[in-house]
Amino acid sequence: MFSMTLIAVGKCKEKFYLDAVREYEKRLGAYCKFRVLELPEVLLGENPSPSEIENALKKEAETVRKHIPKGAFFCVFTPEGDLLSSEDLAKTLGKVKVSGKNEACFLIGSSFGMAEELKKEANLRLSMGRMTFPHHLFRVMATEQLYRAEAIQAGSRYHK
Numbered sequence: 001m002f003s004m005t006l007i008a009v010g011k012c013k014e015k016f017y018l019d020a021v022r023e024y025e026k027r028l029g030a031y032c033k034f035r036v037l038e039l040p041e042v043l044l045g046e047n048p049s050p051s052e053i054e055n056a057l058k059k060e061a062e063t064v065r066k067h068i069p070k071g072a073f074f075c076v077f078t079p080e081g082d083l084l085s086s087e088d089l090a091k092t093l094g095k096v097k098v099s100g101k102n103e104a105c106f107l108i109g110s111s112f113g114m115a116e117e118l119k120k121e122a123n124l125r126l127s128m129g130r131m132t133f134p135h136h137l138f139r140v141m142a143t144e145q146l147y148r149a150e151a152i153q154a155g156s157r158y159h160k
Contacts, residue, residue, distance in 0.1 A: 001032060001033050002031075002032040002033070002097055002102055002103070002104070003032060003033040003034070003035075003069070003102065003103045003104075004028070004032050004033070004034045004035075004103070004104045004105070004106070004146060005034075005035055005036075005037055005067075005068075005069060005072070005103070005104075005105045005106070006034075006035070006036045006037070006105075006106045006107075006108070006139070006142060006143060006146070007037045007039060007064060007067055007068070007105065007106065007107045007108070008036060008037070008038050008039070008108045008135070008139050009038075009039050009040075009041050009060050009063075009064065009107075009108065009109055009110040009114070010038070010039075010040075010041040010110050010111060010135050011038065011040070011041070012038065012135075012136045012139060013136075014136055017136040017137065017139065017140055020140040020143075020144075021036060021139055021140055021143050024140070024143040024144050024146070024147045025143065027147050028143075028146065028147050028150060031147075031150035031151070031153075031154060032150060034146070036139070036143070037067055039060070039063050039064060039067065040063070041060065041110040041111065042056035042057075042059050042060055042110070044056055044112070048112075053112050054115075056110075056112065057109075057110070057112060057113065057114060057115040058115050058117075060109070060110055060114065060115065061114065061115035061117055061118045064107060064114075064118060065118075068105050068107075069103045069105055071101065071103065072101065072103040072104055072105040073096040073099075073101050073103070073104040073105070073123050073124075074104075074105050074107070074121065074122050074123050074124075075104065075105070075106045075107070075122055075123060075124040075125075075126050076106075076107045076109070076114060076118060076119055076122040076124075076125055076126070077106065077107065077108050077109070077126055077127070077128065077138070077142060078109070078113070078114070078119055078125050078126070078127060079127050079129075079130055079132075080125070080127065081124070081125030081126045081127035082124065082125060082126055082127060083127050083128075083129070084126060086145060086148050086149060086152060086159060087152060087159075089126070089145060089148075089149045090148075090149040090150075090152035090153050092124065092149075093149050093150070093153065094153050106126075106142060106146070107122075108135065108138055108139060108142060110135075111135060128141060128142075128145070
């Protein structure tokens, strides 16, 4: 069975966001093995310098790399990434599956983003638009889009 991991850097505390993610996680179970992995964000002071931010992102990147499944298709969510429709995301995941890979890993960075090196290592840089979203809400949005992509591939009526 195909596996997907969504790595999210930073703690999600709000129950309603967690409940929404759990709902899509449950729905995804019909199509693949899915898990959300929450990794700690490096805590910075109130007004961090650019070098402090860069160092924090490098530390987070080291932690993230340890959790990317070996050989997995790796996608990062970043505002400057490619804009794909839900159908195009479904096609992309379908191509990953037929390429022989049995796992995909998606990354949501911390509140300061993610290290440029991680973006360069990704097989796909994916954007959901140029707007800024709260990280907790984005986690719900990403999980929903992964579910939608799987539903599209399965021919489900969820995507109309």
